[in-house]
Amino acid sequence: MRIAVAGAGIGGLSAALCLARAGHHVSIFERARALREIGAGIQVTPNGAAVLGRLDLGAALDAAAIRARAVVPTDGHDGRAIARFALDQGRFPYRFLHRADLVALLARAATEAGAALRTDHTVTGADPVVGRLSFAEGADVAADLVVAADGLRSVLRHALTEAAASFTGQVAWRAVIEDVAASPEARIWMLPGRHVVTYPLPGGRLNLVAVREQGDWAPEGWDHEDDPDILRAAFADAAPELAEMLARVTRVRRWGLFRHPVPKRWHTDRLVLLGDAAHPTLPFLAQGANLAIEDGWALARALEGDGDLDSKLRRYAELRGPRVRRAIAAAQANARNYHLSGVARRVAHAGLGAIGRVAPARFTARMAWLYDHDITSEWPAT
Numbered sequence: 499m500r501i502a503v504a505g506a507g508i509g510g511l512s513a514a515l516c517l518a519r520a521g522h523h524v525s526i527f528e529r530a531r532a533l534r535e536i537g538a539g540i541q542v543t544p545n546g547a548a549v550l551g552r553l554d555l556g557a558a559l560d561a562a563a564i565r566a567r568a569v570v571p572t573d574g575h576d577g578r579a580i581a582r583f584a585l586d587q588g589r590f591p592y593r594f595l596h597r598a599d600l601v602a603l604l605a606r607a608a609t610e611a612g613a614a615l616r617t618d619h620t621v622t623g624a625d626p627v628v629g630r631l632s633f634a635e636g637a638d639v640a641a642d643l644v645v646a647a648d649g650l651r652s653v654l655r656h657a658l659t660e661a662a663a664s665f666t667g668q669v670a671w672r673a674v675i676e677d678v679a680a681s682p683e684a685r686i687w688m689l690p691g692r693h694v695v696t697y698p699l700p701g702g703r704l705n706l707v708a709v710r711e712q713g714d715w716a717p718e719g720w721d722h723e724d725d726p727d728i729l730r731a732a733f734a735d736a737a738p739e740l741a742e743m744l745a746r747v748t749r750v751r752r753w754g755l756f757r758h759p760v761p762k763r764w765h766t767d768r769l770v771l772l773g774d775a776a777h778p779t780l781p782f783l784a785q786g787a788n789l790a791i792e793d794g795w796a797l798a799r800a801l802e803g804d805g806d807l808d809s810k811l812r813r814y815a816e817l818r819g820p821r822v823r824r825a826i827a828a829a830q831a832n833a834r835n836y837h838l839s840g841v842a843r844r845v846a847h848a849g850l851g852a853i854g855r856v857a858p859a860r861f862t863a864r865m866a867w868l869y870d871h872d873i874t875s876e877w878p879a880t
């Protein structure tokens with residue numbers, strides 16, 4: 499098929515790679531002039547690594563990433579590690595890397611597989627019945643299938659849903675700090691109504707994402723410059739080690755976290771949703787990109803099956819729907835658990851500490867549905 503992918507983000511590029519390898523004629527249309535990812539880290543969890551490994555990207559990922567050893571829930575007031583759960587015991591690695599490196603790696607693999615990447619193409623709409631994409635820059639493109647991978651604020655999603663996003667009452671900041679020596683662990687610094695996640699990136703950098711509950715609205719989209727002092731003031735009572743990291747932040751972005759209902763239907767005659775365009779998730783489980791990578795594999799496999807295009811696309815959505823909904827719910831639950839206060843906080847931290855001491859495998863077992871899921875075995879290429 500001639501497949502037009504809208505958006506060269508993590509989902510669009512993964513899908514393009516899988517589809518091109520499956521023999522389709524793939525073009526990717528990206529609004530940016532160049533694939534220039536904003537400075538930030540990303541966690542590629544074992545379920546995403548399973549797909550990227552099967553696509554022969556394991557070695558390239560290792561060259562660009564740090565392998566994670568553990569996740570460490572930490573008391574954000576006194577800096578005490580409440581527990582330490584291993585992340586290096588599974589079948590597939592858990593990695594920390596720079597988003598730009600992941601995007602570059604996927605773009606290289608997709609183009610080597612034959613996909614054509616067209617930057618400076620802003621998609622303005624698609625005819626969902628005949629599969630025609632239109633662009634702000636002019637000249638429509640016809641395709642047998644349009645893959646809408648245009649992210650969180652997808653324009654193409656409107657072909658399937660008009661449901662509005664709602665503000666979660668949480669704002670987030672992200673920053674990268676230079677010249678930091680940190681162990682290969684993700685630390686979750688928990689404070690009442692707030693938390694900070696830190697993890698190292700190659701090149702002596704540290705990625706930091708901070709979240710605070712707040713009633714008033716902040717804009718969505720994660721490229722709004724903010725004053726680092728506002729971030730520091732929000733965490734003025736942080737443990738000395740965290741306060742020291744925050745003191746080193748020189749540039750920070752802030753944005754509002756919104757909940758987007760997942761549409762019931764993910765496809766029309768010739769258009770299908772993928773990644774954040776289908777199922778944006780809150781960033782509290784590090785799954786948005788990993789699920790988008792899984793989507794790319796699933797879509798390519800669904801198209802290999804028997805039947806007409808409608809039944810193939812339905813099968814893709816039916817397979818992905820329950821899993822992404824479960825991940826979205828789990829991410830939402832994490833926000834609640836990280837932000838507890840008073841007695842609930844003390845009880846939860848004591849419980850977490852006890853699991854960490856006597857039965858850390860319980861944590862691993864609780865996450866098995868997510869991390870141990872290997873969509874490439876469940877749905878192998880034919």
Ligand SMILES: Cc1cc2nc3c(=O)[nH]c(=O)nc-3n(C[C@H](O)[C@H](O)[C@H](O)COP(=O)(O)OP(=O)(O)OC[C@H]3O[C@@H](n4cnc5c(N)ncnc54)[C@H](O)[C@@H]3O)c2cc1C
Nearest residue numbers: 505507508509529541621648649773774784785786787788
């Ligand atoms: C701070 C933060 C940390 C995160 N950390 C993690 C993590 O550790 N692990 C994880 O799995 N996920 C993480 N995520 C989520 C993850 O980044 C997204 O879920 C993932 O990038 C979704 O991929 P996508 O391809 O659907 O969208 P995107 O990667 O956002 O790509 C969309 C692409 O479409 C392009 N585009 C948009 N509109 C148009 C248009 N009209 N025409 C043409 N092109 C267009 C955009 O320029 C972009 O290149 C994080 C998110 C945030 C905000």
